[in-house]
Amino acid sequence: MKEVFAAAMTDAERFAQRFEQAVGFPPLPYQVRMALAPEWPGLVRVPTGLGKTAAVVLTWLWRRRYADPKVRQSCPRRLVYCLPLRTLVQQVVDNVALWLSRLNVPVFGHVAAAGSQSSERGSDSEFGEPVGVYVMMGGAVERDWVRLPEYDQILIGTQDQLLSRALNRGYGVSRGRWPMDFAFLNNDVWWVYDEVQLMGGGGIYTTAQLEAFRRRFGTCGSNYSTWMSATLDPEWLDTIDFVPYRNATWWIDLDEDDLTHPVIQQRYRARKLLYWSDFYLSSSDASRPNEYAKRVAELALGKHREGALTLVILNRVNRAQAVYRQLLAMSPNVPIRLVHSRFRPADRQDIGRAVIEMESSGGIVVATQAVEAGVDLSARTLISEIAPWASLVQRFGRCNRRGEFQEADVWLLDMEDDLDCAQPYAEEEIKEARARLRELEEVGPESLKTWRMPPPEGQVLRQRDVLDLFDTTPDLAGLDLDISPYVRDISDTDVQVYWRSIGEGPQLSDWPARPEEICNVSMSAMRDYLTAKKENRTRKDRVWTWDWLTGTWMSFRERNPVPGKVYLLDAALGGYRKDVGFDPGAWEPVSIVPSGDEETRREELSDADDxxxxxxxxxxxxxxxxxxxxxxxxxxxxxxxxxxxxxxxxxxxxxxxxxxxxxxxxxxxxxxxxxxxxxxxxxxxxxxxxxxxxxxxxxxxxxxxxxxxxxxxxxxxxxxxxxxxxxxxxxxxxxxxxxxxxxxxxxxxxxxxxxxxxxxxxxxxxxxxxxxxxxxxxxxxxxxxxxxxxxxxxxxxxxxxxxxxxxxxxxxxxxxxxxxxxxxxxxxxxxxxxxxxxxxxxxxxxxxxxxxxxxxxxxxxxxxxxxxxxxx
Structure with missing residues (x-):
């Protein structure tokens, strides 16, 4: 009887049943459309807080496991979920683990290692073959995912790691491993790029060009790409090689069925009143942030409501750290947390859990752009520096996110029209956003009318670049083609660092870094670390990089750090605090992340290593x-x-x-x-x-x-x-x-x-x-x-x-x-x-x-x- 009833159900009903089992509530109309449409969505333009991640993951799982055989056969084995920031990754990983567990789908890989429901990889169970779930965030490479190309996998990572590997130049990956990642990230794969507005021109254009080249050159298995954002302008994808395909791409927007849904109505009509602060960021504040930080802290404490969450968003990590320190000094009794992308994984996860608890218990969270996307927070009060329009829309989405408050307050911090103040954004973007915001009194979704944004600047990957990158042989000088302009904005590149107790010098066992000890660092912060001095102590001679060609440590002698490179730092010389993150001004010794009891797998340490x-x-x-x-x-x-x-x-x-x-x-x-x-x-x-x-x-x-x-x-x-x-x-x-x-x-x-x-x-x-x-x-x-x-x-x-x-x-x-x-x-x-x-x-x-x-x-x-x- 149960089988007869199941056969009588429509695909929409069966998908809704699976979705509710996984997520805990029924799908929205657009989520059902995405799963059951005959086409793969190219663009998803849906406001924040309406479940884009669940729509993607469960659409892939439905098409791969539960749809009719023809659909399952055309669905790629690998779902690659690409995010612009490290801080967004863990929340997606946690959600995926929870959904698969509720659906009784066995897993292997990162989630299984973390203690979720697991299965011996490759084994069958009454729920079918297991799904691999892996994280790509730098450091030592997740090895198993490339060993099992015939199994279903969900790969979740940052654009730096995923795009560099898709370009055959994986950041932090040994040269011999580059072609493996390149192969399995460009064949039999569905790429999903979330929060595209944060990727920068270089990253956006590369994603479009790669999709065009996959279609032009051909691949093994089906391949698709989907771009998602509440503020996505489709013309951003009109690169020279992708524009013919983009014109035929299927979009997902909210339609009448969505807009009349009670859940969407409540969120779409959430009230968020807009106010401007009576002070602004000046060029002198940008170079000496302490006085400015004190005024921001006073504003946050003055507007904070007991038992509710106040969210303060600054455009740069150093300003966020300064405001955090001021709040700690001024109000020791209010729970205060700092969120940005320059933390080690365990510290970042601890902070993330604490922040989620603060939403119901109350407190002040100081953050950077790291909370603009993918972080499911709803603040009663939002204080934000002015930023480009697309970023502000995302920030407004973290205030009264579910429409649970009758009204909420948004305070904007203006700034001088000065390059030092505007960084990391362009002055013109700030001016355009200010002009638009001066016309508004509310910034809820219903009040934010469509506003076309100019395409971001960035270098465009061309066909000859892809062919050149296929050969991993270094040039005659031992150098490689610099891919950083194709991964994200040239001015917005990162390096990775980790700390060990060095003594007289690093040992062979100090390479490679383990994922749990890696910290992403901006180029400017790394330069500040290298040039800092205290009591005649300097750091530049206590920084090392691994030379893969010779299999030896090289003392850092370059004038500037190189994007994507991994650097070993001396723990005795500081540079990190658990609550503050990477901090060039901190000189207290850094605690060493202990190694786990898991099996150690030796990577190739040099070109000659086997x-x-x-x-x-x-x-x-x-x-x-x-x-x-x-x-x-x-x-x-x-x-x-x-x-x-x-x-x-x-x-x-x-x-x-x-x-x-x-x-x-x-x-x-x-x-x-x-x-x-x-x-x-x-x-x-x-x-x-x-x-x-x-x-x-x-x-x-x-x-x-x-x-x-x-x-x-x-x-x-x-x-x-x-x-x-x-x-x-x-x-x-x-x-x-x-x-x-x-x-x-x-x-x-x-x-x-x-x-x-x-x-x-x-x-x-x-x-x-x-x-x-x-x-x-x-x-x-x-x-x-x-x-x-x-x-x-x-x-x-x-x-x-x-x-x-x-x-x-x-x-x-x-x-x-x-x-x-x-x-x-x-x-x-x-x-x-x-x-x-x-x-x-x-x-x-x-x-x-x-x-x-x-x-x-x-x-x-x-x-x-x-x-x-x-x-x-």
Whole structure:
């Protein structure tokens, strides 16, 4: 009977039932339209406080899990929820965790680790496969989400982290990991950009351009983008490449059904009376904020109502910190909290919980733009500095948010028309907002008429930039293309910092940072920290950055910090307080965030690092190739709808060959260092090494029992294979040797796009050898006559001999003499150059599909390695 009743329900009724189960109240009309429409929404322009986040998350879950099969098939596996500020992320994460829990959906990832309902990832339950929920906010990288591309996932993060990774230059991510994030953030994904008005021109234009390029170049799986804001002007998205698509984009606005809904009516007609303060911010106040802060604090205390929430919003962190200190000194009995984006995660969460409680108990919250969006607060009194119109609309939305007060008060703090006062905004934006506000007496939603805003300034990402960014090889000076103008406004960039007890200097164990100890810092605040002095103490010589190319710490010597970079600071020299956040003027020692008991997973620490190779047990090369090939075959079965058959075969072929370069004597000597020339281990080819032969006997359960006999003679006339000791080489990359051998054994002179694709996938499966082959600046050349042997790159020398290898198919490869002529430009006796071949692949498949196939080979490699030993 229950099944018959369920079948009789309409999709709208079934969605409403799920929505109410998750959120606790029925959906609004626009939320139902979003979930059931045949199209994906491109623009959502809905006032604050009306549930845009719930609409998005539950629309994705409905289409992915509960809709009819055709809709589920077209729904992307990954929902990427992109927010402009770190302070907004945790609230979205908490809501998503709560909704999934109420719907009995098992989860894995960040939410599961935090203690919510969890499931062994990849397992089935009566509620279906689990959903991964991960946070992207800098610091040590969440690794699991890229390991499980076939599972449904919700990725929630800041625009800095998500856009930099989508551009193949992930902030705070090792170079070798860039292509993984790039691949899975540009294929089979629904991007949702919330509170677009806070993203800045650079960020907004990049989101539109990326969507245009995904459509132009093609992707694996469905891809969509949605922009949301109460003040979104659709013309902001009219970039040169996206404008043809934007004109055909479906909008969601409130319609008559929405506006007559009682909940929306109450919020839409909420009264908010507007007043102006009798003082303003002057240029002298901007440079010396204490006197101004005192007057703001006096105004807040004078207008505060006992038992209610008063919200004070300043445009800059240093002014908010100054007002907070004044309030603490002037009124110790009133609960006071400071909110901005320059806190470590645990402190930010503690403050967030306290602020939510203050809404019912009363108190004063001093904040920055961090509360403009996504923070579900409703103040009885709002005091705000004047800001651009779009920002003010969001701030007004934090006052009498649900219409629960008969009326509420909004006080505006004006400022001089001066650049120092206006920062971080433009003077013209402030003037335009002031002119509009002088005409108003109320600032509730019903009183705020539509006002078109000029498009923000910002640099536009072009097609050639996307293609250039696909190659992660640094230029000849060791530098990379600066993506900061494409991520957000040039004047609004961040770095990340963390503190450790340094002593004489940082240790290897001090890298990488853990997510819980990272603090985002503006460029200007970081410069203030570096130049601060106290009692002849300075800080600049006690700041370090990690050099991924060399795997060493570098003392900070630059004049200015670099956007997106991670800096290690000496805890003894201060710079942070739990209640104030990052504070250049604080010199008391910073408390160290203790490490948890969770398993530590070692990231690649340098270009030459291969942590997966030393995983605690010996594994024969033939076995490893077999395991990875089987993992690739299994993985490809999950993508039959998204990837054509010929490309799936190419991924499996690349997996079968991916590590044949490990047979190279240089690599084998790394695994077997310390053993004598006649040691029996040297008679076999290994893919993985234990701590040493005295601790781990080889696990020689080969998939080819007669592997040694079949390899006998492959080294030449001398008989059974014996690998002698050879000197190590800097930056040796076994995957380059693998790719060269594959290319040479498959008629490299005859045009064959499939062969070149497999060759590329083999070379790129660690993210270190990709579009070009170049030697690195400190690489040592061959000690031979340069007229005879002058080509060398990534530790491979022209003329190196690679012993024969057994493939998972049982095929025995002959010995190969490696050639590096492909690293030169133009055409030679070997056919087209490496650059010509890879550029042709880029044109044939596009950067997003090519990156996706590359990432799947690496996932298969990881899974094969997991099968062979402890987790890596």
């Amino acid at each position: 942590p997966n190779t030393y995983q605690g047990s010996f594994v024969l090369l033939a076995d490893h190739l077999k395991h990875v090939g089987e993992a690739a075959q299994s993985l490809m079965e999950k993508f039959q709808e998204q990837i054509p058959e010929d490309l799936r075969r190419a991924v499996v072929e690349a997996a079968n060959w991916h590590d044949i370069g490990k047979a190279h004597p240089v690599f084998q000597e790394r695994l077997l260092a310390g053993l004598s020339n006649d040691h029996p281990y040297r008679a076999s080819l290994w893919a993985k090494s234990g701590r040493g032969p005295e601790y781990h006997e080889p696990q020689a359960q080969s998939c080819q029992e007669d592997s040694q006999e079949r390899l006998a003679g492959s080294g030449g006339e001398e008989g059974p294979l014996t690998l002698l000791k050879v000197p190590d080489r800097k930056h040796f990359r076994h995957e380059l040797a693998s790719a060269l051998a594959y290319l040479q054994l498959h008629d490299p002179e005859r045009p064959d796009v499939t062969r070149d694709l497999v060759t590329y996938l083999i070379a790129a499966h660690h993210g270190k050898v990709r579009m070009s082959i170049r030697s690195l600046p400190d690489e040592i050349p061959p000690a031979a006559d340069p007229r005879e042997r002058w080509l060398f790159a990534r530790g491979v020398w022209d003329g190196d001999s690679l012993p024969g290898v057994i493939l998972p198919t049982g095929e025995v490869l002959p010995q190969v003499t490696l050639q590096l002529g492909w690293m030169t430009l133009g055409r030679g006796p070997w056919g087209e150059s490496w650059v010509d071949r890879t550029m042709h692949l880029l044109k044939q498949y596009g950067p997003f599909r090519l990156g996706f196939l590359e990432a799947l080979v690496r996932v298969a490699d990881w899974r094969g390695s997991e099968r062979e030993g402890k987790r890596v």
